């Protein structure tokens with residue numbers, strides 16, 4: 001074959017769950033025990049940029065993450081590569097003299113270079129942005145015709161939460177009923193313009209890698225937590241209905257109450273795991289106390305908090321005025337320094353996949 005290289009670059013923001021996914025009913029297909037809802041962030045602040053390239057001169061699939069080569073042999077990457085390759089279509093670029101038939105995707109090897117503009121594996125959902133971006137970029141490279149929802153079901157097999165990063169705005173991951181996972185995919189509840197008063201501030205309490213990966217943590221929780229059974233069957237289904245209502249009606253009081261309660265229950269489920277998992281630290285707890293006191297002092301909640309699998313706080317202010325006040329208070333009580341355990345603050349808006 002002639003020498004050529006065909007590349008595609010994509011940028012995908014991360015998403016933060018306001019009703020959490022925690023626990024798989026099928027580990028290899030990544031099928032969750034409950035539905036979840038998230039908000040997709042502005043790609044300027046927390047995003048992954050991925051370039052995928054294909055050339056007849058490549059003799060193996062390779063990937064670099066933040067400049068360091070990583071192995072692509074893991075099941076998650078292999079699942080995504082296999083699924084997209086199977087959906088590749090004929091591609092032609094006459095100017096560059098490139099002609100690829102759909103069956104060629106099986107034998108052509110790809111190189112992937114991916115960069116996160118935020119700490120990797122520190123509970124800031126880096127895998128969500130990373131796997132969503134990889135699937136999106138590979139689909140474009142291989143000329144696959146799948147829509148965002150179909151791609152979300154593939155990204156899900158890379159990292160569960162990744163399926164929600166295929167859309168901007170508010171996104172629901174429907175757990176699905178099928179054993180083969182065909183109906184476990186993401187749908188957009190509202191686009192990024194629907195509720196644009198909201199401002200998100202992320203307090204980077206620590207950018208160290210978390211001690212317990214979400215894969216190990218979820219496995220232990222599913223095997224040992226009784227609280228998880230109650231959460232998945234009784235609590236989350238009702239919360240999902242209410243959260244959809246809160247988003248539809250832009251009801252911040254209901255939104256904040258549900259998001260905070262769900263974050264707290266997710267961490268309670270982690271504590272109910274054997275051995276217990278501690279994702280939050282003292283600084284995280286102090287941030288919760290501050291927000292709770294502030295919200296109780298006002299007539300209705302002003303700020304919602306949510307914490308993923310790490311100590312970093314995701315704070316959602318009801319509008320820009322409140323966000324300015326929030327940042328002022330955070331800087332006063334938690335100035336970035338080694339003593340307070342606080343690293344920095346990141347500002348983000350809701351946004352769309354670009």
Ligand code: PMV
Pocket residue numbers: 016017019020021022036125127128159160161162214215308309
């Ligand atoms: O997709 P994973 O394996 O990174 O798990 C993410 C789990 C949480 O971030 C804690 C919750 C969520 O719904 O994103």
